[in-house]
Amino acid sequence: MTPSHPLYDAMISGDAEAARCVTVRTLAEGVAPLSLVNDYMIPAMEDAGKRFAAGEYFVPDLLIRARAMKTAMAILRPLLVAAQIKSAGRVVLGTVNGDVHDIGKNLVGAMLEGCGFEVVDLGVNVSPEKFIAAINERNPHIVGMSALLTSTMYSMKTTIDAMVQAGVRDKVKVLIGGAPVTRQFAQEIGADGSSNNAVGAVAVAKMAMGLQIESTAGVYWRTA
Amino acid sequence: MTDPVQNETVSDRNSRLYDERLRRYVTAMRNGKPDRIPMRPFVAEFAAKYAGYTCQEVTHDYEKAFAAARKCAADFDWDAVVGNMVYVWTGLTQAIGLKYYGVPGIDVPPDTGFQYHEPSEENAFMQPDDYDALIADPTAFLFNVWLPRVSSDVAPIGSPATYRNNLSFLKGGMAMWNYFMGFGRQVDLLRTESGTVHAISGILKAPMDILADKLRGYVGLCMDLHERPEKVRKACEALAPHLLHVALSGADPQKNVPITIWMHRGCVPFVSYKHFNEIYWPTLKPIVLEIWRRGHQTLFYAEGKWGAHLDAFAELPDGSIIYHVDQDDVFEVHKKIGHKFAISGGIPNVLLSFGKPKEIREYCKKVIDSVARDGGYIMDASAIMQNDMSVENMRAWTEFTHEYGVY
Ligand code: B12
Numbered sequence: 339m340t341p342s343h344p345l346y347d348a349m350i351s352g353d354a355e356a357a358r359c360v361t362v363r364t365l366a367e368g369v370a371p372l373s374l375v376n377d378y379m380i381p382a383m384e385d386a387g388k389r390f391a392a393g394e395y396f397v398p399d400l401l402i403r404a405r406a407m408k409t410a411m412a413i414l415r416p417l418l419v420a421a422q423i424k425s426a427g428r429v430v431l432g433t434v435n436g437d438v439h440d441i442g443k444n445l446v447g448a449m450l451e452g453c454g455f456e457v458v459d460l461g462v463n464v465s466p467e468k469f470i471a472a473i474n475e476r477n478p479h480i481v482g483m484s485a486l487l488t489s490t491m492y493s494m495k496t497t498i499d500a501m502v503q504a505g506v507r508d509k510v511k512v513l514i515g516g517a518p519v520t521r522q523f524a525q526e527i528g529a530d531g532s533s534n535n536a537v538g539a540v541a542v543a544k545m546a547m548g549l550q551i552e553s554t555a556g557v558y559w560r561t562a
Numbered sequence: 563m564t565d566p567v568q569n570e571t572v573s574d575r576n577s578r579l580y581d582e583r584l585r586r587y588v589t590a591m592r593n594g595k596p597d598r599i600p601m602r603p604f605v606a607e608f609a610a611k612y613a614g615y616t617c618q619e620v621t622h623d624y625e626k627a628f629a630a631a632r633k634c635a636a637d638f639d640w641d642a643v644v645g646n647m648v649y650v651w652t653g654l655t656q657a658i659g660l661k662y663y664g665v666p667g668i669d670v671p672p673d674t675g676f677q678y679h680e681p682s683e684e685n686a687f688m689q690p691d692d693y694d695a696l697i698a699d700p701t702a703f704l705f706n707v708w709l710p711r712v713s714s715d716v717a718p719i720g721s722p723a724t725y726r727n728n729l730s731f732l733k734g735g736m737a738m739w740n741y742f743m744g745f746g747r748q749v750d751l752l753r754t755e756s757g758t759v760h761a762i763s764g765i766l767k768a769p770m771d772i773l774a775d776k777l778r779g780y781v782g783l784c785m786d787l788h789e790r791p792e793k794v795r796k797a798c799e800a801l802a803p804h805l806l807h808v809a810l811s812g813a814d815p816q817k818n819v820p821i822t823i824w825m826h827r828g829c830v831p832f833v834s835y836k837h838f839n840e841i842y843w844p845t846l847k848p849i850v851l852e853i854w855r856r857g858h859q860t861l862f863y864a865e866g867k868w869g870a871h872l873d874a875f876a877e878l879p880d881g882s883i884i885y886h887v888d889q890d891d892v893f894e895v896h897k898k899i900g901h902k903f904a905i906s907g908g909i910p911n912v913l914l915s916f917g918k919p920k921e922i923r924e925y926c927k928k929v930i931d932s933v934a935r936d937g938g939y940i941m942d943a944s945a946i947m948q949n950d951m952s953v954e955n956m957r958a959w960t961e962f963t964h965e966y967g968v969y
Contacts, residue, residue, distance in 0.1 A: 436675075463670070518911070
């Protein structure tokens with residue numbers, strides 16, 4: 339069933355201005371921030387994700403919806419924090435050292451955020467030291483790494499090794515992705531999970547949090 | 563039987579090799595069957611590594627980059643290479659203070675390949691309200707508005723000319739002249755030193771790719787496709803004649819080697835079928851047709867997955883393009899368009915960099931047996947080869963192609 343609400347509609351049509359207005363208005367009417375997120379925003383982003391996975395939506399379709407989502411989220415986030423409402427999980431996300439490709443990583447970040455996760459985006463060219471500092475400072479549940487080049491994919495291994503060295507590896511689940519990443523590679527470098535698309539990234543992040551998921555298409559999750 | 567190449571001088575040998583290789587390479591590109599499969603690996607940072615240079619060295623000093631490419635050409639028996647795939651030269655980027663390159667040893671670690679910085683949406687080099695100016699006069703827009711934005715030295719129009727501004731044009735002009743003249747000599751040296759063909763000549767970008775890569779940024783372009791698609795289409799139409807001109811001005815006068823189009827953002831999942839069919843392709847196709855009318859082939863370096871658009875490409879005249887496979891299924895591509903166009907690439911970089919020689923041989927055998935069976939195939943990796951490519955695998959791959967690729 340698709341929820342019928344102007345916020346859902348604004349997200350689906352990618353209308354950021356409408357998303358902002360509706361959010362402000364609905365809050366003023368006394369609707370709880372969390373219900374806006376759970377009832378309209380997450381379903382809208384999940385719907386967009388499904389259509390993307392089915393080849394019906396393309397990256398621009400996701401980007402304009404993500405923009406509407408972020409506009410509403412900017413208003414809602416402080417309220418959720420003030421009400422001490424927990425997100426689905428905190429994810430530190432970055433493109434590894436030597437790599438500046440971030441379109442895929444940003445989509446993953448937007449989908450995660452749209453599906454109820456809190457995302458700390460470290461940007462591109464992120465060194466192992468920066469990932470480790472972020473683990474210590476932000477206490478994430480999940481670290482997500484992205485690499486698009488065969489020449490940088492091993493930075494993911496270097497980063498995991500450095501996390502082991504620094505004694506923080508076991509504090510987090512490590513998820514990886516990007517075009518050259520395969521499940522074998524994820525296994526080989528000791529990541530917990532991987533996915534080859536943004537919808538699968540949400541699924542694998544949910545698995546990392548012990549949450550239920552609908553489909554495991556395009557997802558690798560370490561067993562045992 | 564007497565060996566015809568006995569007592570051959572080095573220069574005779576190289577000129578014989580050059581003729582053989584050129585014939586082989588061109589025959590395959592015209593979708594014919596040469597004596598054996600030509601090999602044309604696009605080696606970038608691999609060449610530096612093989613020749614013992616860091617990424618910083620070859621980026622700072624193009625003579626080292628040229629020397630590295632020639633060393634590879636001399637040591638591996640390849641038919642064609644590019645004179646320098648690490649094409650960014652610090653001398654030129656610094657001469658005019660170009661903002662969009664990350665240079666090894668300055669902006670990125672010394673042994674990381676150069677990078678291209680795409681500004682955030684808010685800082686894009688072209689803003690949404692610049693469309694009308696670009697559409698009205700692309701050249702004026704690039705000179706008057708875009709150039710000062712991408713350069714830290716060029717003073718914006720209307721502001722006082724600074725000393726740095728004046729010098730930047732002098733330095734930039736000289737740097738460009740030196741570097742581009744260097745390419746001419748490099749092409750000659752490849753021929754005379756090792757009998758190797760320069761693989762490509764002339765650069766094309768699709769109008770929409772130029773918008774995304776150098777003007778609006780990809781995210782900005784996505785917003786524009788949603789909010790002002792008509793302006794995007796008009797801008798692409800306005801850019802097309804300029805891009806055609808740039809491509810032809812660098813083309814091979816002998817009409818042997820192709821103009822290359824580096825295809826970035828028109829594929830799945832970057833733009834929808836609608837935007838491909840209504841903007842990307844209608845503003846690119848006439849350029850490719852005109853290039854063909856002037857007697858040049860275009861190498862479609864189809865980065866990513868373009869399989870959904872093969873029917874559109876098949877509208878082009880037979881032989882007008884060479885289709886390079888990156889993440890597409892090379893066997894499927896061959897089935898669909900192999901009767902019309904030659905195909906190159908399709909050997910995954912992950913396999914070449916990190917696989918075992920045996921795995922590489924097995925995969926290449928499959929490709930040769932099926933895709934290259936009747937000719938019309940040029941051996942290459944799926945993507946540009948950086949310094950992760952192993953030397954051992956490069957040897958195994960080259961040897962196998964020569965052994966098994968004989969028709
Ligand atoms: C756009 C692009 C660029 C842009 C990047 C702009 C930006 N802001 O990101 C620019 C122009 C800057 C660029 C530069 C370069 N690029 Co580039 N680039 C591409 C291109 C065309 C698309 C990549 C992309 O955005 N894909 C779309 C997104 C949506 O997909 P994705 O990234 O795979 O992400 C999805 C999944 O992988 C997954 N995912 C991603 N991250 C994560 C993380 C987690 C945790 C999870 C779970 C999932 C996940 O979900 C995402 C969404 O569905 C590809 C070719 C192609 N079409 O794939 C080449 C490509 C990746 N580039 C390549 C190269 C060689 C380069 C350069 C070295 C070229 C050069 N010499 O200039 C530089 C290197 C710069 C550097 N050091 O990083 C090669 C890599 C070859 C190789 N050996 O691996 C490719 C394959 C092109 C080619 N065929 O040669 N590039």
